[in-house]
Amino acid sequence: MADEALFLLLHNEMVAGVYKSAEQGEVENGRCITKLENMGFRVGQGLIERFTKDTARFKDELDIMKFICKDFWTTVFKKQIDNLRTNHQGIYVLQDNKFRLLTQMSAGKQYLEHASKANFR
Amino acid sequence: MENELKFHYMVHTSLDVVDEKISAMGKALVDQRELYLGLLYPTEDYKVYGYVTNSKVKFVMVVDSSNTALRDNEIRSMFRKLHNSYTDVMCNPFYNPGDRIQSRVFDNMVTSMMIQVC
Numbered sequence: 448m449a450d451e452a453l454f455l456l457l458h459n460e461m462v463a464g465v466y467k468s469a470e471q472g473e474v475e476n477g478r479c480i481t482k483l484e485n486m487g488f489r490v491g492q493g494l495i496e497r498f499t500k501d502t503a504r505f506k507d508e509l510d511i512m513k514f515i516c517k518d519f520w521t522t523v524f525k526k527q528i529d530n531l532r533t534n535h536q537g538i539y540v541l542q543d544n545k546f547r548l549l550t551q552m553s554a555g556k557q558y559l560e561h562a563s564k565a566n567f568r
Numbered sequence: 569m570e571n572e573l574k575f576h577y578m579v580h581t582s583l584d585v586v587d588e589k590i591s592a593m594g595k596a597l598v599d600q601r602e603l604y605l606g607l608l609y610p611t612e613d614y615k616v617y618g619y620v621t622n623s624k625v626k627f628v629m630v631v632d633s634s635n636t637a638l639r640d641n642e643i644r645s646m647f648r649k650l651h652n653s654y655t656d657v658m659c660n661p662f663y664n665p666g667d668r669i670q671s672r673v674f675d676n677m678v679t680s681m682m683i684q685v686c
Contacts, residue, residue, distance in 0.1 A: 452655070489661070492665060493658050495623055496621075496658040497659065499621065500655055504622060505622055544631070
């Protein structure tokens with residue numbers, strides 16, 4: 448229980464840290480988002496390597512999506528994806544109604560702004 | 569020098585065979601392992617084994633044919649060890665995917681594996 452709070456705090460600080468370090472350099476907002484996205488992508492890559500090491504081979508794209516929505520999401524966020532939609536042409540929309548990284552944030556205006564930044568991670 | 573080039577070429581051509589096998593898999597034939605004796609050159613008796621992970625990473629192993637003591641299971645376990653070490657390399661935050669792997673642990677594991685079979 449306790450370590451979840453620790454991670455959330457660390458996570459928020461990382462987001463704030465990236466923005467703060469950007470303030471001293473260039474003032475481009477888009478850069479920070481890209482940096483955060485790339486960080487998340489790299490972490491995800493490592494996680495996926497570990498998780499797919501022992502799973503059976505994915506036969507098609509649907510298998511991959513099922514793995515992400517169920518196994519991966521459960522392992523990382525302890526719940527499954529609530530809604531998965533597709534247009535059958537390669538676009539998938541995953542919906543999580545209670546995203547673990549954001550549930551602890553209160554809904555004041557100041558926080559909502561930061562929530563969108565944390566979202567990208 | 570020449571030997572290295574030969575091996576590079578062999579590995580390259582075997583990649584095509586790997587892709588072929590993946591696309592032909594369709595319904596669940598084998599789980600995750602992909603063992604095959606493709607590319608057995610008549611002159612240069614080497615056996616080439618392949619292994620593909622779920623993240624589309626391909627491992628190719630070239631073995632001397634004169635080493636007949638090497639069995640299926642051993643090759644499989646070697647690939648498992650490779651996969652495990654590769655996962656560890658991936659989780660290293662200082663490693664950029666696509667770079668040449670420079671981890672000493674990885675190299676040691678590979679060397680010990682090769683010593684075991686020789």
